[in-house]
Amino acid sequence: MQLCDLPAYQLVEMIKRRQVSAVEVLESTLQRIQAVDGLPGSLAAEGGALETDKVHAFITLTAERARRQAEQVDEAIRAGEDPGPLAGVPFTVKDIFCVRDTPSTAGSRILANFVAPYTATPVARMEAAGGVMLGKVNLDEFTYGSSSESSAFQPSPRNPWDTSRVPGGSSGGCTAAVAAGEGPLSLGTDTAGSIRQPAAFCGVVGMKPTYGRVSRYGLIAFGSSLDCPGPVAHQVRDAALMLQAIAGRDPRDATAANIPVEDYLARLEEEVRGLRIGLSPDYFRITYPDPQGEGFRQEPLPAAISDAVMRAAGRLAELGADIVEDVPMPHTRFGIPAYFVISRVEAASNLHRYDGVKYGYRTPDYVDDLNEMYRRTRAQGFGPQPKLRILMGMYVSAAQYSQQYYTLALRVRTLIRGDFEAAFDPAGRYRLHALLTPTTPTTAFPIGDVYGDSVLMQYADQLTVPANHAGIPGISLPAGFDEAGLPIGVQLLGPDFSEALLLRLGRAFEMVTAEDAWRQRQPPVLNGVRG
Amino acid sequence: MPAYEAVIGLETHIQLNTSSKIFCPCKADSWNDPPNTNICPVCTGLPGVLPVLNQAAVEKAILLATAMHAEVQPVSYFDRKNYFYPDLPKGYQISQYDMPIARGGYLDLPMPDGSLRRVSILKLHLEEDAGKTRNDAGRRLIDFNRCGVPLVEMVTGPDLRSADEAAQYLIRLRQLLRWLGVSEADMEKGHLRCDANVSIRPTGADYLNPKTEIKNVNSIVAVRDAILTEIERQTREVEAGRRIEAWTLEWDEDAGVLRKMRSKETEADYRYFREPDLLPLRVDEAWRQRLLAEFPELPLERRQRFVEQYGLPEYDADILTGERSLSEYFEAAVRSYAGDPKRVSNWLMNDVLRMINELAIPAGELRLTPAYLAEIIKLVDSGAVNTSTGKALLEKVQSSGKAPEAIVQVEGLARVSDQDAIQAACAQVLAENPEQVASYRAGKVTLIGWFVGQVMRKMRGKADPQLARAALEALLKE
């Protein structure tokens, strides 16, 4: 065990007790990055082919900036001051957040040269709490994907459990980094499952808070009505610690909730006896549009995944939770089609500002026509994923189609929210405190397997996207491995602002499975590194 | 040949005079500021920023909507209007589309014949302004200072029937905007911008013909000229048997001509959708009540009241209610004076108004307060000073800020009614002007006025002219 493998809450205690310095923790983490990460993502390199056993989580490592922050933490402690609840904890940031004076690329050529002049609220809050930012980690271009492969900065991140596989996405750099001990915390974003799905793929904890619980200020927007910043961590307690630091109202984000932030740690280990946990058959099958013909094709989930969920339900039942079966969530299957429309309308509009006028990439070609400058800049600056989203977003929001698609999708969204309201209604039939589901329909897939089929790729989010439509919180927890040794995640979904309860359930599950054999495994990428 | 009538609707953009912009804390008014000095990540559309609605802009929009008798909506929404332009940094404008902050309403225009023309208002919505683009030797220079300045867009029904009526609408709107204190309403500075939709039809017809839209008109005179020109053009076209096409026209003020900008058919699809970064705009009753608690009497209402309550002629009432501060000044002066309001009106309209115009300040900022004005009129009424001294006092009070009574005391301006002093002055004037005395005595009695003037001059205006005249006549008869 090295310092960089310890959970954040332990590091904070040790640093505050001066058992170890923030600088020592940082150096341990930098050594780990040096050992496992390999080449950072860049616009030029295709060198990933040479380093197939590395994680490649980073785009920009800001080691010197981190050293200065760690030194400040140590100085504060020496001066008898409290540097805050994240004192000296190294963390990574998905490169979709602006951080002052650092490249903030969104994984896109069009922002490759953009250095942000301001810092996103959640990053600023982690730093204010004593956190030490290591740098910016890789992602799908503008977060558009579920594998992190679409980044313009290659090589894209690998799964530490099997580097021939994807870490999931779009927060794949975050989850790969945490799984490999490159900082115990990472700040990700979740628009359709972009924290929870890669967390499941990489065997770590990932939480999407309630929409508006964490400010979006400084998060380069994808689907503005769906985007949620959230924590990625090894352990539930760390996720709670981090959420505590970043949650809360923000005068710079009108959609950030004014509701007071609960104490996520105070009741974290209270018992879960009597809590009602639902299981829905609608989360145990996956519904694809049939590419050959009309309609949809339904497939059951792989047995390893269903079994993991049922085992988790069993363990929670052992602790006295009531398991409620057969909760209908009939609109789950419409989540992806509705998401296709809503997210793309918002994305196309959010991408308008990248026009080569003010910042970012501008075509080097000589053009004397404004529209030609726009065309070339955007054609050269955007990769295929943003282009697909612009095309579809423009199409479905055009005046003559918008009723047919966008307005309809918004109605579907209301129906999906209705499913949850019925399930969580304290006076209703099910009165659930939480719904327990698989996080993903599959475990991590091989690099290149799904990439290119952006419809199929999207279905990786089928079980996570309903929470984004509904705005409710969800957490993915490691829950075992499949036959190939790949992590499986289970998801808990709860009503608005039930983060404390979800974390408590997650912690209970973590404690009851602490001695399980699967809990003792470590990612192969750390073999021979961890010592 | 049939007679035609014009059918005109105006679309106005009103810049609200809030201190900060509509979605960020930058200073809203950049008049005379160097380019790109009032900007921040939000109003320049940097990646990751979010808009936060300025409540002051909403409150000013509610005041305006109320004054237009429009219905303020309890819930309205912001939408994105998507298009590419270099001075639109986000590539979309945050505006309101199908659920604006207020709907309906009207503005009444007093017509020269005493009637009122009611101009309907279709809707008012809030939006952000774009920046400015300037072409400089083949380069495009962009100033983002104006990005995010709050605007209200207000659209009238096709209710105006002439270029003069359109001008009248803008004059009354400008008066109202200043009255409410929601906009500086200076067209030359772009605080009030106007596009005009113009069509013609045979007089009395009830259908609408295709219309053209005139953009880029920067003064009330320009609006009138542009509309007149367009009505003439359309009339010529129709008489020649040609169809009017739905063009967008631009007014070239210097050349006095309209230029075609584009055909309407090529208009863009703005792909409006709800702005996800802002919450629905809720105007609850308590907020509205609080805001409207001090809602002022409006110009036309006050004008009517001045006629009824003070017995003023329409003409006086109209001028005195042209500007809110002036109307308040008048009422305060009438209260202080406690005499005939018309007498206050005369003093105000003849002399004080000229002073206000020369100084270019609102009436409320004069050092000549309403109470001082009333005091001066009373001094004249009581005969303590004569009228010309009274008028001179106006200037003296304004320049010194001292009370009229004090100035009279210090400068010895009180009217001299001392018979002996007047007698002496008259004798002196007659002695000094034997030729005039001779012609008077030869029958040119109109010279008496000239003699009085000489006496007044000699006594530095303090003589009672009545007494002087009587004394002169007596002496000349001798």
Ligand SMILES: [Zn+2]
């Ligand atoms: Zn600004």
